[in-house]
Amino acid sequence: MGAVLTPEKTDGRVLLRLANISDSQDMLAWRNDPVTRQFSFSTEEVSLKEHQSWFKKAIFDPNKVIYIAEKKSAKIGMVRLDKGEESAVISINLNPEFRGLGLSKSILFESIKEFRKTNLLPIIAEIKHENVVSLKLFESCGFTKISEEKSKVILRR
Numbered sequence: 281m282g283a284v285l286t287p288e289k290t291d292g293r294v295l296l297r298l299a300n301i302s303d304s305q306d307m308l309a310w311r312n313d314p315v316t317r318q319f320s321f322s323t324e325e326v327s328l329k330e331h332q333s334w335f336k337k338a339i340f341d342p343n344k345v346i347y348i349a350e351k352k353s354a355k356i357g358m359v360r361l362d363k364g365e366e367s368a369v370i371s372i373n374l375n376p377e378f379r380g381l382g383l384s385k386s387i388l389f390e391s392i393k394e395f396r397k398t399n400l401l402p403i404i405a406e407i408k409h410e411n412v413v414s415l416k417l418f419e420s421c422g423f424t425k426i427s428e429e430k431s432k433v434i435l436r437r
């Protein structure tokens with residue numbers, strides 16, 4: 281896949297590409313960030329060994345799509361979609377250094393746009409009630425609540 285968000289389209293701001301093996305370390309660091317863990321459903325730190333084995337399979341798994349967003353060659357974050365039979369589950373995790381800068385909406389929006397080029401599955405987001413920033417983000421990208429459970433809100437687009 282070529283660049284999805286070209287510099288021309290985004291004033292040189294953000295580029296989106298598929299993840300490759302060179303992203304393994306960054307993805308592990310973002311995954312083990314304390315805030316990410318706080319808002320994940322599995323809050324344990326992931327070991328290097330566990331991550332490497334998962335990541336090597338994940339990037340070649342036809343049912344997973346992982347986009348990496350970059351800005352001036354700095355990695356801003358990732359969006360992952362896990363395809364199931366009836367829907368795809370989406371998650372987003374930004375590099376902690378680039379959070380709170382208003383970049384998440386375009387990254388999420390463009391990831392969905394790219395995914396939709398080849399997949400028409402409904403997209404589901406599962407978000408902890410207390411993750412207000414993420415709830416706000418997904419709602420601003422057109423997701424609507426379809427149900428609530430004790431630990432999470434489920435949204436669909």
Ligand SMILES: CC(C)(COP(=O)(O)OP(=O)(O)OC[C@H]1O[C@@H](n2cnc3c(N)ncnc32)[C@H](O)[C@@H]1OP(=O)(O)O)[C@@H](O)C(=O)NCCC(=O)NCCS
Nearest residue numbers: 316319371372373374379380381382383384385413414416
């Ligand atoms: C969730 C996440 C992707 C959001 O990215 P971000 O860079 O922190 O958020 P942004 O700066 O783009 O802001 C997104 C929205 O939240 C709002 N927001 C940001 N910080 C906020 C805060 N502390 N309190 C309330 N709203 C806040 C912004 O104003 C913006 O809303 P708007 O578009 O209506 O103005 C990022 O925080 C992250 O990676 N978190 C850890 C992983 C995670 O929780 N992933 C989601 C699980 S699916």
